[in-house]
Amino acid sequence: MMVVKKASVHRSASTTAGKAATFAAKTLVMVPDTKGSGWAKVQSEGKRGWIPSSKPSQPGTPRFISTKAIAPRAGIKSGRVIATAPKGYTMWGTGKAKSGYVQVQLFGYAGWVPSGGLKRISMANYATKQVTKLRSSAGSGKVLAAVPKAYVIRTTTNTKALSGSRVKVQYRNTTGWLATRDLKSASLQTPAGPGASSYSDSAYASVLRGHVAKWCPGVNLRVTKNAGEYYAESIPLRIPIGRKGKNDPLAPDIKATGPHECAHIKQFKVYPSGFKNLTDRAEAINPSRDGRGIEHLTDCMSDQMGAKRTGSLADGSMYRSGYGGTCTSTQKAAAKALLNGKKPVGG
Incomplete structure (x- = not known):
């Protein structure tokens, strides 16, 4: 939807086309199509046609x-x-x-x-030009967060203050104010969140290490450029995680991945040798008998570490992390033992 100034509506995207209608100033119209040549197809109250796309402007409405x-x-x-x-x-x-x-x-x-x-x-989106401070008020309020560069941020009100030098926005779950000089307009079709350059590899890895710091302190967590790369290595003990296509290290699906791989690291520490004993035991207590007993047991460990294996992402889509299924009491007991650095019963 757009608001138009008083405009003649043409039958086609050309100034030589006949006039189809006239819209009064401040008419709110639907824009089902646009042309790169600078025309927008509009309709309102049964009237439709084409106007130069320089005519519409975004309304100050919700x-x-x-x-x-x-x-x-x-x-x-x-x-x-x-x-x-x-x-x-x-x-x-x-x-x-x-x-x-x-x-x-x-x-x-x-x-x-x-x-x-x-x-x-969101009624307007902005992208940060650089790292910028989110403040609690339009003036020199408390700093609530540092918003990374190239981060697309939304606003449900587009409220501005101090002669337009500040705008009220929503950053993750926090509402605050940003300096408009640090922002540029972004399309409403662009999902809110970080861009590919918002986090350096080292900063990205630092956030990921924070997800598993309680259980795997000091783990060698290495960020790669590959897509869908998540695994744990026993020699040396480390976790490579691919970030391609995953710009947000705080996204819930990424937050669920780290604990699963950290759980494997815990297993490797309990079984520096004889790991087959654990895989055999994991399959023996695996109710699905699908040959992935060790992965299901690892999911049970990540559950106890606080991971959320299913949920929704910022764009509303659903995600599933891990290998599915619920944990039996026997699997839960084995997972607890491994997290405490002990071999499970029968393992």
């Missing part, structure tokens, strides 16, 4: 995603249904809210939706 199927009505609790949209549909609001209802723009029409069916999302 943006939402539906948390369930919605059917906005012309009035609050009453009136005709103007349109319908499925769960997960994004839309702009008009800035109006009343009696637990929010007015939104859907397919060029304004309608009212119960606020419980909507979740407010």
